[in-house]
Amino acid sequence: MVDLSVSLGGIRLQNPVIPASGTFGFGHEFASYYDLNRLGAVCLKGTTLHPRFGNETPRIAEAPAGMINAVGLQNPGVDAVLQKEVPALRKVYAGPVIANIGGFSVEEYAACCEKADRCPGIDIIELNISCPNVHGGGMSFGASAKDAETVVKAVRKACRKPLFVKLSPNVTDIAEIARACEAAGADGISLINTLLAMRIDITKRKPVLANVTGGLSGPAVFPVALRMVWQVYKAVNIPIMGMGGVSCAEDAVEMLLAGATAVQVGAAGLKNPFACLEIIDGLPPLMEKLGVTKLSDLVGAAHQSY
Amino acid sequence: MNKGIYSIENTRQLAKNTFLTRLAGDTSAFCAPGQFINIALDGFFLRRPLSVCDWDGEGLTVIYKTVGKGTKALANLPAGTKLDVLTGLGNGFSVETSGLRPLLIGGGAGVPPLYGLAKRLIGKGARPVVILGFNTAEEVFFEKEFAALDCDVTVATVDGSYGKKGLVTDVLPQGTTYFYACGPEPMLKAVYDRADTSGQLSFERRMGCGFGACMGCTCRTKYGAKLICKDGPVLEKEAVVW
Numbered sequence: 001m002v003d004l005s006v007s008l009g010g011i012r013l014q015n016p017v018i019p020a021s022g023t024f025g026f027g028h029e030f031a032s033y034y035d036l037n038r039l040g041a042v043c044l045k046g047t048t049l050h051p052r053f054g055n056e057t058p059r060i061a062e063a064p065a066g067m068i069n070a071v072g073l074q075n076p077g078v079d080a081v082l083q084k085e086v087p088a089l090r091k092v093y094a095g096p097v098i099a100n101i102g103g104f105s106v107e108e109y110a111a112c113c114e115k116a117d118r119c120p121g122i123d124i125i126e127l128n129i130s131c132p133n134v135h136g137g138g139m140s141f142g143a144s145a146k147d148a149e150t151v152v153k154a155v156r157k158a159c160r161k162p163l164f165v166k167l168s169p170n171v172t173d174i175a176e177i178a179r180a181c182e183a184a185g186a187d188g189i190s191l192i193n194t195l196l197a198m199r200i201d202i203t204k205r206k207p208v209l210a211n212v213t214g215g216l217s218g219p220a221v222f223p224v225a226l227r228m229v230w231q232v233y234k235a236v237n238i239p240i241m242g243m244g245g246v247s248c249a250e251d252a253v254e255m256l257l258a259g260a261t262a263v264q265v266g267a268a269g270l271k272n273p274f275a276c277l278e279i280i281d282g283l284p285p286l287m288e289k290l291g292v293t294k295l296s297d298l299v300g301a302a303h304q305s306y
Numbered sequence: 307m308n309k310g311i312y313s314i315e316n317t318r319q320l321a322k323n324t325f326l327t328r329l330a331g332d333t334s335a336f337c338a339p340g341q342f343i344n345i346a347l348d349g350f351f352l353r354r355p356l357s358v359c360d361w362d363g364e365g366l367t368v369i370y371k372t373v374g375k376g377t378k379a380l381a382n383l384p385a386g387t388k389l390d391v392l393t394g395l396g397n398g399f400s401v402e403t404s405g406l407r408p409l410l411i412g413g414g415a416g417v418p419p420l421y422g423l424a425k426r427l428i429g430k431g432a433r434p435v436v437i438l439g440f441n442t443a444e445e446v447f448f449e450k451e452f453a454a455l456d457c458d459v460t461v462a463t464v465d466g467s468y469g470k471k472g473l474v475t476d477v478l479p480q481g482t483t484y485f486y487a488c489g490p491e492p493m494l495k496a497v498y499d500r501a502d503t504s505g506q507l508s509f510e511r512r513m514g515c516g517f518g519a520c521m522g523c524t525c526r527t528k529y530g531a532k533l534i535c536k537d538g539p540v541l542e543k544e545a546v547v548w
Contacts, residue, residue, distance in 0.1 A: 023519055053531055058512040060522035062352050067514060071521045218351055270515040271346065271353060274309060
């Protein structure tokens, strides 16, 4: 028997495979497709203090080996999520739940995280700092170490649950930002969010997305994500959730070897609703082939001689 | 929703840039006409959503316009090709409220799902009146197929090269009990504005997943934000916000 379990900020996951935020709704919508209890954890759709419709459509564009989305944080607001969505998920799922929190000011992040922190159905908080700071000229909080530190410090004061900070890859030095988050009290780092991208319709001579730009995800970004996980693993001493193009058990193992303790699966699950299950089922035979009995032994194992 | 492997039985051209493909495989996930499938194609990350024209116990038929690289690739695949397909997606049309003389209005690539709908309306004793709109004669398809079901069929072309000249809204009949519409959004809006009965409209949006996970195809309705892929593609007239 192989051991797939991992630990994230003191929370045990039976396996390291998690549907990524924004690609799995609030989980319960998919309970009729398969038993959600087979997942390592469930990461909820990005939630903000107030309800949001999101961007206009088209919100989706195709890319070589991937996709671009500009959904714009559509969600019913934190109160509705905690009162309706989390209880609905808890009726069909007993494992760890990760709330993904977005915001447009430090105060908004803190208020939203405080609410999520008090909800017994939530185990881990993942802070999405890729949102634009409306008081900072619209620049993403995750674009500078100083802004990241400010928001993480404020949220840390407002929440006691394990706090992971989800980093934007659209930065010059991801390691510096990860270190700032660790110094501000984060319990872990999630990366990467999507890469800023766009497409143009050559017949209409117009951007495909109504929002003009969006975030690239899918196999196209996997090597970039892997490199950033590698760099952040070297920079911090807190656990990492690795994401960005993970599509099969081999990709998951590669992410672990780079330093991730768990993986989130996003775009692959939009193409194949059973992708997470197939990755989980693919891990034991792959571990056997690799001569691994305890999956967590692989975390960061590729760093040994570097 | 089901995910399965489907085999291309045959593909034939119906009209200019318009193809019909019959896929063999499990159809147990379908519960209403107007539902759609989402096909994975080699070389493309996103699946291609296509409305289902009709289905039976052995397989299903899709009719599509080759508007982009994906649909062109699909039309060129040989018989016997195996495809990974999600089936039974979306809500589809409800036939419960149609009355005895429902009006079916299809525009271009919006025509196909009305065929499966017409069959099921006839099956419950209604006698559909069908209006098919196209740009020009060489794009016209399925007039005979609807007539063979014993529907009253009128074809309108924008340039007048076939059937009546004009838009579908120029040839609307009197005395119908309900309407079903599928086609380009300007056509849907025109039908909505002219309709004097209640009805249902099938919408199209660029989709990521097709099964309610990515929130890529959200639209505003009188009952809040809805997903075209999961809550739709069919919306009741009373819910539509333009």
